[in-house]
Amino acid sequence: MxxxxxxxxxxxxxxxxxxxxxxxxxxxxxxxxxxxxxxxxxxxxxxxxxxxxxxxxxxxxxxxxxxxxxxxxxxxxxxxxxxPAEVSAWSEDKATMHLELINAGLHTPHTILLAPFLEQPVVAPIDLTPLGESFVIKPSNGGGGEGVILGASSIEEILQARMEFPEQKYLLQAHVTPRMIEDTPAWFRVFYANGETHPCWWDTSTHIYANVTAEEESQYRLGRLRDVTKRIASICKLDWFSTEIALADEFVVVDYVNDEIDTRVQSQALDGVPDEIMESIAKQLVKITKENL
CATH class of the missing domain: 3.40.50 (Rossmann fold)
Structure with a gap:
């Protein structure tokens, strides 16, 4: 059968x-x-x-x-x-995606890329000035915030961080300060599935989602969230994923591609994905299945 x-x-x-x-x-x-x-x-x-x-x-x-x-x-x-696993592995490499997104004309935080500790145990002097007073250190293949250091400010922190995942490249990224829209930071997570996009407001401290309504999308000119996400999809070639985008002076892609989506739904977990979005994603994945019959 x-x-x-x-x-x-x-x-x-x-x-x-x-x-x-x-x-x-x-x-x-x-x-x-x-x-x-x-x-x-x-x-x-x-x-x-x-x-x-x-x-x-x-x-x-x-x-x-x-x-x-x-x-x-x-x-x-x-x-x-x-x-597919090999596509996921390629797209989850933040260092690779950083370069791909820049080449595609998308905005990302100012970033310095470092080779893995195992390849280059001693790094050349780094000018941290463009990163501001504090910055983010993250391994290229970390997920769920693993290995990410917020509010770093010194070369010593960088050198220590590289030891945690010595086989991975590291990214040093400037903090992005989003605009405020009606007293809410303009920080979003957008879900993509088989051509469909679902933009959400996303609280970076509570991780709670709220749908971006059609009225908000029109009133605050947030339609670009969909365009940016579809552009990322054309680059990473994944069937479904989420991406994190902040609106500062421009729309800035902050966390590039997350393909192992946390499927907990909002009706069962406070920080879950809105149920209607997950329902739509499920339908799109089944649509892929039907197209393959």
Whole structure:
């Protein structure tokens, strides 16, 4: 038997998102194969014996090595992979994306790139003046804020930071101060899925989202958020991701590409993604599946 869509997952907080995918599959007449820890062994066995196969993979089993044979099978047998691992790895490299976005004419924070400690243990003298009094230090492949140092101000902090992830490049970035719009910092996270964009106000301290309404988009000329996000999509080639954009003098892409989206929804977690956005994302991912039949 061949399923249209295979969805491996194990994180309990993915449950609401999986339910949205399941409903979208039912609406579109798409067969869904969920692979979870309780059926993982039998599913992988059936897959590699050819008893069960699939056309499209939406992989939420990242980080659990026991799930790795599933995307490996998909690659070997030419199944459609939503956000293929090699594309994700390339687009998640902040140093690479920084250069790609600049080449595409997008605005980013003033940034100094440093080679990995293992490649270049001693760095040449660095002029930190363009970064301002304090700046951000971040590893090129960190996620979820891991390894990020806010409010750094000295070369000593930089040298120490490079030791934490010695195999990674590092970025030194100037802080971006957003404009205020109706007493709210103009800081946004935009979700992208298969051509659709969903801009949200995003509070950097509480991580709470609020939809950018059509009225706000028109009144404050925020439509450029969609344009910038689609331009990023054309560069990174991912099917779905989020990006962080601040409005200062220009729209500045602050956190370039996050492809392993936290799918917790707002109805279940204060800092979750608005439910209607996640519902729309699920439908778009199922649309990719249908187009691959």
């Amino acid at each position: 061949r399923y249209d869509l295979c969805l491996p997952w194990y994180w309990e907080y993915d449950e609401a998102f999986v339910g949205m995918v399941e409903r979208a599959c039912i609406e579109q007449g798409i067969s869904l194969w969920q692979i979870k820890p309780d059926n993982l062994l039998e599913s992988i066995t059936a897959l590699y014996k050819g008893v069960l196969t699939f056309k499209t993979l939406l992989h939420r089993g990242q980080g659990e090595p026991a799930f790795d044979p599933i995307p490996r099978w998909a690659l070997e047998y030419g199944a459609k992979r939503i956000n």
